[in-house]
Amino acid sequence: MRVLSGIQPSGSLHLGNFFGMMKKMIEHQENHELFCFIANYHAMTSVSDGKALAKGTLEAAANFLALGMDPEKSIFWVQSDVPEVQELTWALSNFTPMGLLERCHSFKDKTSRGIAANHGLFAYPVLMAADILLYQSEKVPVGKDQKQHVEVTRDIAIKFNNEYGDIFTLPEPEIDEDVATVPGLDGQKMSKSYGNTIDLFQEEKALRKQIMRIVTDPTPVEEPKNPDTCNVFQIYRLFMDKEQEADLRRRYEAGGMGYGEVKEELFVTVRDFFAPYAERRKELLANTDELRSILAQGAEKARHTALKTLRKVRKKTGLAY
Ligand code: AQP
Numbered sequence: 001m002r003v004l005s006g007i008q009p010s011g012s013l014h015l016g017n018f019f020g021m022m023k024k025m026i027e028h029q030e031n032h033e034l035f036c037f038i039a040n041y042h043a044m045t046s047v048s049d050g051k052a053l054a055k056g057t058l059e060a061a062a063n064f065l066a067l068g069m070d071p072e073k074s075i076f077w078v079q080s081d082v083p084e085v086q087e088l089t090w091a092l093s094n095f096t097p098m099g100l101l102e103r104c105h106s107f108k109d110k111t112s113r114g115i116a117a118n119h120g121l122f123a124y125p126v127l128m129a130a131d132i133l134l135y136q137s138e139k140v141p142v143g144k145d146q147k148q149h150v151e152v153t154r155d156i157a158i159k160f161n162n163e164y165g166d167i168f169t170l171p172e173p174e175i176d177e178d179v180a181t182v183p184g185l186d187g188q189k190m191s192k193s194y195g196n197t198i199d200l201f202q203e204e205k206a207l208r209k210q211i212m213r214i215v216t217d218p219t220p221v222e223e224p225k226n227p228d229t230c231n232v233f234q235i236y237r238l239f240m241d242k243e244q245e246a247d248l249r250r251r252y253e254a255g256g257m258g259y260g261e262v263k264e265e266l267f268v269t270v271r272d273f274f275a276p277y278a279e280r281r282k283e284l285l286a287n288t289d290e291l292r293s294i295l296a297q298g299a300e301k302a303r304h305t306a307l308k309t310l311r312k313v314r315k316k317t318g319l320a321y
Contacts, residue, residue: 001033012197024174043056096126133153135302140171142173198235216232
């Protein structure tokens with residue numbers, strides 16, 4: 001099965017990205033044909049500093065590779081290194097009803113928070129559809145926030161296929177209910193734009209500070225606590241197996257355990273979990289020539305597949321004359 005997903009190089013990598021998408025992608029490369037890219041065109045909707053975008057792109061690539069993405073087993077590239085995706089975006093735009101984009105939660109949510117409603121932000125799902133369809137993806141592992149965009153992709157693909165014949169594979173989102181929405185420090189979805197993230201790669205002191213900021217209720221230490229409504233528990237459980245989770249649940253329900261104590265344990269867990277990957281990440285970023293070469297090879301492989309689809313599209317639409 002062909003599996004595809006991407007991540008924007010638009011800031012620090014957080015636990016929501018890791019558990020919502022990256023971890024699954026890295027596991028999938030053992031059994032599936034994996035396509036994974038750094039979505040730098042998409043990141044232009046939020047990053048207008050060129051140096052920051054370029055640096056963020058290399059960092060995002062190093063993050064994924066450090067966490068276990070293997071360019072020998074998978075196709076791993078930077079979105080803009082296969083610019084043909086923009087050609088498909090244009091072709092798909094002509095099969096994208098305005099109403100479909102107007103209904104997208106992500107656009108409505110961002111503009112309601114004061115982000116300028118420009119065309120890039122509005123048309124974001126069409127570019128995402130092009131990413132998915134260009135590579136004939138069957139499964140798209142994403143967090144719940146992206147589910148609607150995969151549905152939009154299917155709608156666009158169906159319209160296009162109805163007009164021109166079966167060109168595109170219809171993709172399915174893959175959402176693991178356990179990590180569909182990783183909560184942030186305040187219990188809302190963990191998100192860079194909410195400023196409520198726990199970042200994977202940062203100094204120990206800063207990590208500790210973030211974890212200590214997790215919002216908890218005022219239940220006194222000695223009293224029983226409800227793990228299901230506790231943000232610390234909801235984040236901590238991501239690092240646990242079922243047995244460990246049940247143990248922690250019992251400690252909550254027994255009383256006598258303060259939130260400070262659990263936060264301290266969570267801090268140590270996050271720090272120790274990512275420390276080995278941070279070392280590898282540092283090495284990768286110290287040799288950006290090698291990193292660029294890995295990405296160039298990935299782009300070449302991705303383009304090979306992209307052109308197969310694009311040739312069909314050009315022929316059917318009449319762009320090839
Ligand atoms: N809180 C989350 N829970 C589960 N999955 C999440 N993802 C992001 N946040 C959560 C998933 O991570 C993947 C990569 O996402 P992205 O590159 O689109 O990053 P993002 O969605 O832009 O992350 P943010 O922090 O939420 O950014 P803003 O604030 O810019 O929107 C995706 O599969 C996403 O579902």
